[in-house]
Amino acid sequence: MKTQYVFDFDSTITRVEALDLLAEISLAGRSDKEERIRKISSITDLGIDGDISFTESLQRRVVLLEARQDHLPVLIEQLRGRVSKSIEENKEFFENFRDQIYIISCGFKEFIDPIMEAYSIPSDRIYANTFAFSEEGEIVGFDQDNYLASHNGKIECLRQLQLQGEVQVIGDGYSDYVMREAGVAQKFFAYTENVSRQKATANADHIAPNLDEFLFVNDLPRNLSYPKNRIKILLLENIHSDAFERLSVEGFSVETVSHSLPEAELIEKIKGVHVLGIRSKTQVTQNVLQAADRLLAVGAFCIGTKQIDLEACKERGVIVFNAPYSNTRSVVELALGHIIMLMRSIFTRSTEMHEGHWQKTAVNAREVRGKVLGIVGYGNIGKQLSVLAEAVGMKVVFYDLEDKLALGNAQKVFDIKDLLAQSDAVSLHVDDHPENKNLIGEKELALMKPGSFLINLSRGFVVDLPALKKSLESGHLGGAALDVYPSEPRSNGAFVTELAGVPHVILTPHIGGSTEEAQRDIADFVPGKIMDYINSGNTVDAVNFPNIRLPKQQNAHRFLHIHQNVPGIMAEINQVLAKYEMNISGQYLSTDNKVGYVITDLDKEYNKDVIQALREIEHTIKFRVLY
Numbered sequence: 001m002k003t004q005y006v007f008d009f010d011s012t013i014t015r016v017e018a019l020d021l022l023a024e025i026s027l028a029g030r031s032d033k034e035e036r037i038r039k040i041s042s043i044t045d046l047g048i049d050g051d052i053s054f055t056e057s058l059q060r061r062v063v064l065l066e067a068r069q070d071h072l073p074v075l076i077e078q079l080r081g082r083v084s085k086s087i088e089e090n091k092e093f094f095e096n097f098r099d100q101i102y103i104i105s106c107g108f109k110e111f112i113d114p115i116m117e118a119y120s121i122p123s124d125r126i127y128a129n130t131f132a133f134s135e136e137g138e139i140v141g142f143d144q145d146n147y148l149a150s151h152n153g154k155i156e157c158l159r160q161l162q163l164q165g166e167v168q169v170i171g172d173g174y175s176d177y178v179m180r181e182a183g184v185a186q187k188f189f190a191y192t193e194n195v196s197r198q199k200a201t202a203n204a205d206h207i208a209p210n211l212d213e214f215l216f217v218n219d220l221p222r223n224l225s226y227p228k229n230r231i232k233i234l235l236l237e238n239i240h241s242d243a244f245e246r247l248s249v250e251g252f253s254v255e256t257v258s259h260s261l262p263e264a265e266l267i268e269k270i271k272g273v274h275v276l277g278i279r280s281k282t283q284v285t286q287n288v289l290q291a292a293d294r295l296l297a298v299g300a301f302c303i304g305t306k307q308i309d310l311e312a313c314k315e316r317g318v319i320v321f322n323a324p325y326s327n328t329r330s331v332v333e334l335a336l337g338h339i340i341m342l343m344r345s346i347f348t349r350s351t352e353m354h355e356g357h358w359q360k361t362a363v364n365a366r367e368v369r370g371k372v373l374g375i376v377g378y379g380n381i382g383k384q385l386s387v388l389a390e391a392v393g394m395k396v397v398f399y400d401l402e403d404k405l406a407l408g409n410a411q412k413v414f415d416i417k418d419l420l421a422q423s424d425a426v427s428l429h430v431d432d433h434p435e436n437k438n439l440i441g442e443k444e445l446a447l448m449k450p451g452s453f454l455i456n457l458s459r460g461f462v463v464d465l466p467a468l469k470k471s472l473e474s475g476h477l478g479g480a481a482l483d484v485y486p487s488e489p490r491s492n493g494a495f496v497t498e499l500a501g502v503p504h505v506i507l508t509p510h511i512g513g514s515t516e517e518a519q520r521d522i523a524d525f526v527p528g529k530i531m532d533y534i535n536s537g538n539t540v541d542a543v544n545f546p547n548i549r550l551p552k553q554q555n556a557h558r559f560l561h562i563h564q565n566v567p568g569i570m571a572e573i574n575q576v577l578a579k580y581e582m583n584i585s586g587q588y589l590s591t592d593n594k595v596g597y598v599i600t601d602l603d604k605e606y607n608k609d610v611i612q613a614l615r616e617i618e619h620t621i622k623f624r625v626l627y
């Protein structure tokens with residue numbers, strides 16, 4: 001006997017309660033609209049949770065509504081645009097299973113029928129109330145004899161249907177659960193895509209955050225092979241809340257932790273996690289990756305990725321994304337600010353004032369105009385600093401390992417020594433390559449112009465701090481500004497550096513990229529990349545993986561196969577696909593010296609054994625089926 005599926009309508013099929021929406025329409029322009037809508041919503045909730053009888057809830061709402069028949073077409077039009085996302089995405093389920101689907105709702109057929117018609121559910125499978133109209137077309141009440149107009153009417157309605165086979169109820173309210181409690185249904189799925197009601201979830205056999213989950217649990221055909229709510233995302237290090245918001249709205253299960261975790265804790269926490277989000281403090285090591293049994297991707301919500309073992313990630317088929325440009329401007333502005341503050345001795349003057357000392361003087365206070373700024377590392381940040389520094393009248397020289405196009409009037413130098421010797425301020429913007437350790441040490445500091453300044457907002461290990469301290473204390477260097485340190489704490493709290501207390505030194509706690517704008521942009525950019533990979537397999541801008549941009553595929557399944565790049569593997573994959581007579585509508589391959597990433601789009605109908613056969617191919621690292 002086939003399973004029968006009984007759906008609620010309001011807040012399950014649609015994202016809203018239809019009568020609340022009708023109130024918005026019927027009360028438009030009235031001065032007491034907000035007050036009435038609030039009342040209607042609270043009466044709706046009381047009825048759904050079973051705190052007042054449904055008949056009472058309905059009566060009280062109809063009075064407050066003051067709606068008319070001609071409001072209904074407007075309501076239906078608006079409801080069409082508010083069908084729950086996962087219901088819309090699984091329209092085919094309703095078409096294919098229409099003979100097993102019923103709608104039992106305490107809403108009204110006048111608006112449910114037209115919405116469900118588009119989902120192939122005919123009116124005779126829809127059980128709901130009907131309005132009573134006055135001759136002038138006002139909604140004045142409802143058919144009081146309908147079971148569904150009375151308390152627990154859904155139980156009686158379902159009982160009368162005398163359905164054969166298992167009956168599963170899918171709804172958001174307690175009034176849906178009671179069908180299961182009364183024994184007329186065998187399973188109750190609390191549907192929480194739009195609203196999560198404690199009284200419903202507490203009693204549910206299963207909580208379904210969307211229709212994908214319901215279909216997955218029942219092993220029914222669905223739009224997504226794996227429901228998004230089952231994809232766990234762990235965000236560490238106080239990543240901007242927009243990232244949580246974006247990923248949660250997409251349907252993923254997201255957990256946040258405000259600080260970074262030491263290796264041992266991360267090893268425990270990473271189990272079952274599909275996506276890890278970090279900033280600069282979390283070390284993603286071999287040991288962490290070994291414990292990461294489900295990991296698909298790591299998002300670095302920053303520029304630097306040296307904290308991640310990129311090769312080990314690649315070998316395990318874990319894709320790494322970062323945000324290479326989101327905080328560039330923030331770093332540039334801080335660097336320029338530091339340069340100006342140092343040249344004017346502002347921090348020294350400010351400290352004196354805080355200590356109650358007025359020291360009005362022009363000694364050691366100079367304009368930046370006409371001074372030489374030496375930029376080491378002419379990448380995204382270095383280049384932008386070059387433009388801004390010229391805009392305030394500085395002369396820019398730069399040094400980069402690579403051949404870089406000079407912007408504006410900036411002058412390229414071919415030896416770092418030349419840059420150090422002529423610059424009034426040297427700003428470091430090299431990448432975090434290990435070879436840059438102590439790039440600026442005793443020798444380089446000695447080459448700098450007497451009285452000049454050193455600014456480091458790149459990575460802490462780039463400057464030899466004891467040597468810098470010596471140079472500052474000897475009076476050779478005029479001052480320094482540091483934002484990054486060889487060793488930085490995992491979370492906010494105590495911090496020790498040998499530079500503390502040294503005059504003319506500005507110290508900031510790695511906040512170059514910590515602006516609202518940058519963090520918001522990162523929180524938009526990185527989740528976008530992650531979602532693109534999870535949802536469609538795109539690896540554009542991946543840091544450690546062959547980049548591939550895939551076309552959007554409709555009416556097809558997509559297989560993602562990550563494998564070691566060994567000779568003959570593509571032939572083997574295609575042999576398996578041929579053996580199972582798969583109809584390939586598109587195939588895309590991208591490789592590097594270590595891994596290959598092949599994406600195959602296929603016709604919807606296929607023998608599911610092919611999945612296991614592809615997984616079993618030797619040298620397979622990861623295999624995933626999308627929609």
Ligand SMILES: NC(=O)c1ccc[n+]([C@@H]2O[C@H](COP(=O)([O-])OP(=O)(O)OC[C@H]3O[C@@H](n4cnc5c(N)ncnc54)[C@H](O)[C@@H]3O)[C@@H](O)[C@H]2O)c1
Binds near residue numbers: 304378401484
């Ligand atoms: N303080 C912060 O909060 C903060 C924020 C963002 C970025 N950063 C750091 O700033 C640095 C620069 O970032 P970016 O986005 O401009 O990177 P980028 O990769 O665009 O540029 C780095 C440049 O440095 C050059 N380079 C590397 N080693 C060099 C060397 N020894 N000598 C000369 N040039 C060298 C590279 O060729 C490249 O052009 C990175 O280390 C990054 O991690 C810090």
Ligand SMILES: O=C(O)CC[C@@H](O)C(=O)O
Binds near residue numbers: 302
């Ligand atoms: O904000 C961070 O944690 C790191 C900032 C910066 O060093 C980066 O790599 O983008």
